[in-house]
Amino acid sequence: MYETVQSPYQPLLSDLAYKYNYLIAALLAVLIILFTAWLYFTLQRQKYLELLEAKNLELETAAKQALAASEAKSSFLSRMSHEIRTPLNAIVGFSQLLTTEEDPEVRKEYNDIVSLNNGLLLQIISDVLDLSRIESGRIDPVKSRFDLRTLCREAVETFRLQAPEGVVLRVEKRLPSCTVCEYRQGVMQILANFIRNALKFITKGSVTVGFERKRDRLSLYVRDTGIGIPAGELDKIFERFYKVDTFTQGTGLGLSICKSIAEQMGAQIGVDSAVGEGSCFRVEMPIAE
Numbered sequence: 001m002y003e004t005v006q007s008p009y010q011p012l013l014s015d016l017a018y019k020y021n022y023l024i025a026a027l028l029a030v031l032i033i034l035f036t037a038w039l040y041f042t043l044q045r046q047k048y049l050e051l052l053e054a055k056n057l058e059l060e061t062a063a064k065q066a067l068a069a070s071e072a073k074s075s076f077l078s079r080m081s082h083e084i085r086t087p088l089n090a091i092v093g094f095s096q097l098l099t100t101e102e103d104p105e106v107r108k109e110y111n112d113i114v115s116l117n118n119g120l121l122l123q124i125i126s127d128v129l130d131l132s133r134i135e136s137g138r139i140d141p142v143k144s145r146f147d148l149r150t151l152c153r154e155a156v157e158t159f160r161l162q163a164p165e166g167v168v169l170r171v172e173k174r175l176p177s178c179t180v181c182e183y184r185q186g187v188m189q190i191l192a193n194f195i196r197n198a199l200k201f202i203t204k205g206s207v208t209v210g211f212e213r214k215r216d217r218l219s220l221y222v223r224d225t226g227i228g229i230p231a232g233e234l235d236k237i238f239e240r241f242y243k244v245d246t247f248t249q250g251t252g253l254g255l256s257i258c259k260s261i262a263e264q265m266g267a268q269i270g271v272d273s274a275v276g277e278g279s280c281f282r283v284e285m286p287i288a289e
């Protein structure tokens with residue numbers, strides 16, 4: 001038979017083992033806390049870096065847009081100052097000549113030049129005002145009901161005196177009365193621009209104003225028998241400052257103004273044309289009677 005002998009170190013050893021286990025557990029807990037903290041801060045850092053990158057990208061895009069806007073503004077201003085200076089120089093120059101000239105025929109010639117350039121200057125200023133009004137999103141405040149046939153007649157009457165000799169400006173025959181609910185001022189402005197252009201690029205024939213129903217849209221048109229536009233230019237003429245012939249009068253803003261007004265009205269403008277035969281400019285509006 002054996003007798004169990006209790007070692008005198010037994011309690012000390014088990015105490016040591018207990019403390020050792022405790023120490024390991026504490027160490028593990030500290031490691032876990034440290035790892036969690038490291039993971040948390042790494043993820044946070046990653047998140048902030050991504051956020052920073054996105055903000056940087058946003059800032060870069062905004063800076064590029066601001067630069068493009070500032071360049072567009074500068075080019076617009078230099079273009080406008082050139083456009084304004086040309087008629088202004090003519091007005092100042094010929095007005096001075098008028099004060100000394102005595103020959104009535106020459107005086108009349110100078111007078112005509114001054115009044116032609118007065119008109120040009122007025123048109124440029126009115127184009128610029130229109131442009132700024134349209135860009136700030138201000139066309140008519142509300143839609144109103146009006147008769148399209150009456151509007152066509154009014155537009156034709158306004159321009160009748162400006163039609164060159166040998167050109168008939170008229171409203172389409174047998175046009176029905178047609179009440180629409182639209183931005184009257186906007187429609188009138190587009191129509192006026194189309195008629196003004198038609199009268200500018202015609203020497204004989206006719207300019208006809210009318211409208212027709214095309215399914216759910218109403219197509220208002222100005223058709224002329226003028227010089228026409230080459231096929232390759234048809235898209236470009238709606239861009240700002242674009243003119244088929246740089247020597248013709250005008251800023252090249254009229255059609256781009258029409259396009260912006262049409263877009264704000266939810267309408268579209270377009271043109272069919274053939275060189276030597278004439279052009280037909282249209283604005284197509286959704287029908288809201």
Ligand code: ADP
Pocket residue numbers: 193197198199201224226227228229237242243244245248249250251252253254255256279
């Ligand atoms: P502007 O304000 O100088 O008249 P637009 O933007 O209205 O300029 O027109 C741009 C160009 O489109 C004109 O310079 C002309 O070349 C061409 N154009 C516009 N309407 C007609 C037309 N009815 N017949 C021939 N060309 C036209």
